[in-house]
Amino acid sequence: MKALKIIVLVLLSVVVIAYGMAFMMYRGIHNTVLNQTYYHTVVSDNEIPALVHGEIAKMIPDIVRDGLTGGKAITDPAQKAGLDAQVDLISGAIIDALDEEWIGDQAVMVTDDVVNSLTGETGELTAVIDITPKLDAIEQNIAKGLEQYSDAELMAMFGAPKAYIPVIAEQIVGQLGLPESLVIGDLVNVMAPGTISMVRGYLSLMNTWLSILILILVLLVFLILAILLLQRSSGMQWAGITIALSGALFLIVKSIYSSLERIGSLAGIDFGSLPVPTSMLEGIVKYTFSQMNKSAIVLIIVGIVVFAVGLVMPKKPKEA
Known part of the structure; x- marks a missing residue:
């Protein structure tokens, strides 16, 4: 029976870790490519x-x-x-x-x-460059x-x-x-028709299923199940380790793929052939990935706190 509980917890932990990493990736995207301040900083600093x-x-x-x-x-x-x-x-x-x-x-x-x-604040692209x-x-x-x-x-x-x-x-x-003007919406429709609508649909889906509220519900349900399957103290320790591990794994994976060479190899792009200094691209990549740490750090801290509470919590005495 105990082995079955462990198997169930391991499977649940894998699901929680995968969901947590997906959530952190989305939050990273939200804090960078979906954030106006990010572009302002990239444009000015580089x-x-x-x-x-x-x-x-x-x-x-x-x-x-x-x-x-x-x-x-x-x-x-x-x-x-x-x-x-x-x-x-x-x-x-x-x-x-x-x-x-x-x-x-x-x-x-x-x-x-x-x-x-x-992000859905406006409908179609409205920018017009007046020449x-x-x-x-x-x-x-x-x-x-x-x-x-x-x-x-x-x-x-x-x-x-x-x-x-x-x-x-x-x-x-x-x-x-x-031309007297450049209509950005028209240019995008010619060069990549339907792209904005498609991306907006994906983002809407992610915004629904990878929201902070859903993450909290997932973690609470997992914590409750861990406590029910194990002793209260052991369940909290297991849940804490899993939550912290999710954040730590995200940081590890992010650090592995935060180099221009890795990204180029993965995406099949030769960045050296672009009319942009490689050092500038490397700097932008590092800055971008550095903005994705917050959610992971928060999850690690939450996991450590939950683990610590479980560690100091008195264990339920065994029934005679």
Whole structure:
């Protein structure tokens, strides 16, 4: 009979440990990727705007060149020299207009919108990146850059003198075909249709079954069953060990998979090929996993307290 009780308790302990680890994983996700403050910290501490600005600076010249030539190769030396000058001028104007502060503001706005949508605070994605002010800034930057050229140079490059610089700048911006706004919801629907709705459904399910209230009920039921199957003191000690073990195992598993190399190997991703410094990604990963400790530590403490109470509790005297 005692062996049967132990088997039942072991099975119940496995279920409690598995549920506890699932709960801690969800709470970790809730404290990181579903938390706006997390993104604000990651963006500011890792200089994400500067990184994005640098990547934009690398991409813009090729985009501008293709926009001006329609993708055609220019072989004439004189035409190529004129094209290179235009590419440098326009690229510099765009890069200066899309400054780091603006990029940071857009990143925060978009992540806030995504978090609000995933957590159900809002329905669909509503963020819209307004490019219009930046188009005006690009046009002004181009006009300012054109001032350095003489009438003869401008006539050779654009077929118009300095008096027409505002018109030339406006035409250049129009030729680039840059959008006046970016609707994040539309972009997500094109790139990953149905993803937001699917993730929201999973999160709603986890929020229901992995809530703090359900965890408390699971632990209380387990504690009661442990006390009923064993002596009161022994049952509390068993329950305490199981609860603490759940938190400890989560921390161990988390520490094993908290390295960029492990994650890349598990997910099949070559992080070294991404246009992001590996050290930055490593820092973000470590910060992310460090925010997942709270629930595990609480469970370990609760388990130790329950075990200690069971340890000092007088055992029920055996019946004669």
